[in-house]
Amino acid sequence: MLNYVLGRLLTFIPTFIGVTLISFGFIRALPGDPITVMAGERGVSAERYAELKVQYGFDQPIYVQFWDYLTGVLHGDLGTSFVTKRPVFDEFFALFPATLELSICAMIFALLLGLPAGVIAAVNRGKFFDRALMSTALVGYSMPIFWWALLLIIVFSGNLGWTPVSGRIDLLYYFPDATGFMLIDSLASGQSGAFKSAVLHLILPTVVLGTIPLAVIARQTRSAMLEVLGEDYIRTARSKGMSPGRINGIHALRNAMIPVITVIGLSVGTLLAGAILTETIFSWPGIGKWMVDSIFRRDYPVVQGGLLLIAVMVMIVNLTVDMLYGVINPKIRKR
Amino acid sequence: MALLRIRNLTVEFATASGRFRAVDSVDQDVDTGEILAIVGESGSGKSVSMLAVMGLLPWTAKVTADEITFDGHDLLRIDNRARRRIIGKDLAMIFQEPMSSLNPCFTVGWQIKEALRFHLGMDRRARHARAVELFEQVGIPDPEKRLSAFPHQLSGGMNQRVMIAMAIACKPKLLIADEPTTALDVTIQAQILDLLAFLRDESGMGLVLITHDMGVVAETAERVSVQYAGQKVEEQSVVDLFSTPHHPYTAALLDALPERATERLLPTIPGVVPGQFDRPAGCLFSPRCKFADARCKSTPPPVLGPDLGYARCFYPLNTDERIAS
Numbered sequence: 221m222l223n224y225v226l227g228r229l230l231t232f233i234p235t236f237i238g239v240t241l242i243s244f245g246f247i248r249a250l251p252g253d254p255i256t257v258m259a260g261e262r263g264v265s266a267e268r269y270a271e272l273k274v275q276y277g278f279d280q281p282i283y284v285q286f287w288d289y290l291t292g293v294l295h296g297d298l299g300t301s302f303v304t305k306r307p308v309f310d311e312f313f314a315l316f317p318a319t320l321e322l323s324i325c326a327m328i329f330a331l332l333l334g335l336p337a338g339v340i341a342a343v344n345r346g347k348f349f350d351r352a353l354m355s356t357a358l359v360g361y362s363m364p365i366f367w368w369a370l371l372l373i374i375v376f377s378g379n380l381g382w383t384p385v386s387g388r389i390d391l392l393y394y395f396p397d398a399t400g401f402m403l404i405d406s407l408a409s410g411q412s413g414a415f416k417s418a419v420l421h422l423i424l425p426t427v428v429l430g431t432i433p434l435a436v437i438a439r440q441t442r443s444a445m446l447e448v449l450g451e452d453y454i455r456t457a458r459s460k461g462m463s464p465g466r467i468n469g470i471h472a473l474r475n476a477m478i479p480v481i482t483v484i485g486l487s488v489g490t491l492l493a494g495a496i497l498t499e500t501i502f503s504w505p506g507i508g509k510w511m512v513d514s515i516f517r518r519d520y521p522v523v524q525g526g527l528l529l530i531a532v533m534v535m536i537v538n539l540t541v542d543m544l545y546g547v548i549n550p551k552i553r554k555r
Numbered sequence: 556m557a558l559l560r561i562r563n564l565t566v567e568f569a570t571a572s573g574r575f576r577a578v579d580s581v582d583q584d585v586d587t588g589e590i591l592a593i594v595g596e597s598g599s600g601k602s603v604s605m606l607a608v609m610g611l612l613p614w615t616a617k618v619t620a621d622e623i624t625f626d627g628h629d630l631l632r633i634d635n636r637a638r639r640r641i642i643g644k645d646l647a648m649i650f651q652e653p654m655s656s657l658n659p660c661f662t663v664g665w666q667i668k669e670a671l672r673f674h675l676g677m678d679r680r681a682r683h684a685r686a687v688e689l690f691e692q693v694g695i696p697d698p699e700k701r702l703s704a705f706p707h708q709l710s711g712g713m714n715q716r717v718m719i720a721m722a723i724a725c726k727p728k729l730l731i732a733d734e735p736t737t738a739l740d741v742t743i744q745a746q747i748l749d750l751l752a753f754l755r756d757e758s759g760m761g762l763v764l765i766t767h768d769m770g771v772v773a774e775t776a777e778r779v780s781v782q783y784a785g786q787k788v789e790e791q792s793v794v795d796l797f798s799t800p801h802h803p804y805t806a807a808l809l810d811a812l813p814e815r816a817t818e819r820l821l822p823t824i825p826g827v828v829p830g831q832f833d834r835p836a837g838c839l840f841s842p843r844c845k846f847a848d849a850r851c852k853s854t855p856p857p858v859l860g861p862d863l864g865y866a867r868c869f870y871p872l873n874t875d876e877r878i879a880s
């Protein structure tokens with residue numbers, strides 16, 4: 221197992237280098253530079269511009285700039301934000317819990333609805349529920365996130381007034397963010413209504429972010445279940461007199477989970493991409509919104525370092541999923 | 556009164572190209588403590604007829620019968636819930652492929668104990684003790700350790716022993732073994748057959764042994780039912796069947812036994828079991844039968860009496876009295 225993990229870690233190295241290079245190149249490929257963006261409408265004099273260029277090191281050839289960045293990264297230094305002057309590393313981990321909380325909730329939402337939906341669709345293959353569910357999943361999968369979010373906001377926040385539109389909690393609550401997870405912190409604060417407010421703020425972003433994974437999981441569960449339900453060992457379970465609920469929910473689902481877990485692992489990247497958009501729409505103070513803001517500000521260190529850290533997170537999650545795969549699939553584990 | 560009694564069982568599958576009759580008016584009786592072999596080439600409807608008894612056929616199958624009773628239960632009209640209390644407990648079945656018949660995601664111990672929990676309501680400790688006992692009974696060495704193994708960690712023969720242990724876990728009155736040795740090595744085959752016979756002697760359960768191998772029949776069974784293209788074509792005690800087969804198909808199966816071969820090349824029955832599209836109008840065996848005449852090809856033969864092994868044939872073998880007309 222240890223060898224396996226080490227082996228996987230080694231394969232991260234090329235990915236790591238690739239991400240470093242791409243994130244460095246990407247932000248510089250955008251027109252404009254941080255100095256003009258920061259100067260804004262007012263502009264900046266030619267002398268001051270040249271002075272700042274030297275200060276930020278933009279006068280150096282591009283490969284020297286990359287080398288400086290790379291040596292910094294290897295020493296664990298991702299640089300400081302041009303805008304806030306705080307280390308990128310600190311900013312990332314101050315904001316990451318918000319994104320993580322949203323992503324976890326979205327994934328739980330997708331699993332909680334997607335797994336049973338896929339199982340029920342498979343068991344009722346070809347019947348009304350199956351068709352209705354799979355068409356809905358197709359719609360959910362192809363719906364633009366932005367449009368879907370607006371629709372939900374109009375209905376649930378606008379017309380019904382049930383949910384807030386932005387942020388993580390009402391402004392009247394204040395408490396230190398001990399864990400960074402609003403659900404936990406609000407509960408720990410003991411302030412009445414704080415937890416409820418946090419939950420209400422989470423609902424729409426969770427639904428928006430969880431919709432695509434939900435559609436993917438439902439479809440994948442259904443097809444995996446259909447395959448598993450035709451297996452000999454399902455007939456064996458039936459010959460033992462087990463109930464359909466137990467056969468579908470335990471004997472079959474456990475096997476169907478194996479491909480589903482793979483899909484979940486693969487969709488982590490998509491989930492983070494979705495988080496960027498979702499956070500922007502709902503003013504959710506996570507790394508997604510942070511990245512988008514920083515791209516507009518041409519905050520080079522933040523975009524570079526942020527993308528790199530996101531990539532590392534995705535790699536860690538993928539590794540975890542791989543190991544989970546071993547737990548759920550005995551054939552892999554004991555090999 | 557027979558433990559299992561089947562009268563006029565017919566199973567039809569709805570397929571994309573119309574209805575297909577996989578089992579055709581089959582009668583069958585199995586008594587307590589008896590070993591009945593159902594023999595016939597692949598595609599003869601052996602599995603389907605027994606899956607119908609178990610209620611394990613897919614929804615595309617339409618089962619009709621005058622009677623299917625097991626141990627006083629009317630399996631034809633029983634509801635699913637009541638059926639689930641019987642199958643896996645009093646009526647158990649094992650299958651051809653032990654490897655794919657066990658769930659790869661659960662330990663074999665878990666799969667055995669499950670039935671003990673749901674049918675007998677045993678607590679954890681009792682389940683474990685019984686599982687160990689069962690493994691010992693079916694000859695699995697080192698039961699404590701093997702209980703926590705996954706199917707892919709055991710050999711095919713071991714897995715079939717696990718399947719048998721699982722099937723006899725609740726002391727069934729009838730065990731249906733569907734080609735239990737077909738997927739196994741020859742040496743293991745004999746061991747598994749011995750085990751099944753031994754368990755029958757020990758517990759007095761009835762045993763239905765499905766096979767396509769007359770050699771297996773000779774070794775294990777007491778009564779034989781020969782099935783062809785969904786129909787039962789002959790039924791006799793093993794001894795009588797081997798000495799005086801009445802149906803030409805039975806005779807052909809016996810001629811194909813290695814120990815009966817007179818030449819070096821084994822005689823095989825030319826042709827294949829008719830499927831959905833090449834079902835003959837008259838006797839289903841007529842395209843392959845060396846005694847077939849015009850009548851055989853146009854008219855379905857009658858079922859003869861017990862002294863002729865209930866053979867479905869116009870011209871039964873090993874008899875002087877040919878039926879008139």
Ligand SMILES: Nc1ncnc2c1ncn2[C@@H]1O[C@H](COP(=O)(O)OP(=O)(O)O)[C@@H](O)[C@H]1O
Pocket residue numbers: 568570575577595596597598599600601602603604613615830
């Ligand atoms: N689910 C099914 N749908 C359609 N045809 C089937 C199905 N199961 C079995 N059959 C057909 O029924 C016939 C008898 O099959 P089976 O009972 O498995 O034969 P045997 O066990 O004697 O080899 C075969 O021709 C087979 O193709």
Ligand code: SF4
Pocket residue numbers: 802803804838839840841842844845846847848851852856867868869870871
């Ligand atoms: S009825 Fe005719 S074709 Fe059929 S088995 Fe008898 S002799 Fe052969």
Ligand SMILES: [Mg+2]
Pocket residue numbers: 601602603733734
């Ligand atoms: Mg079969």
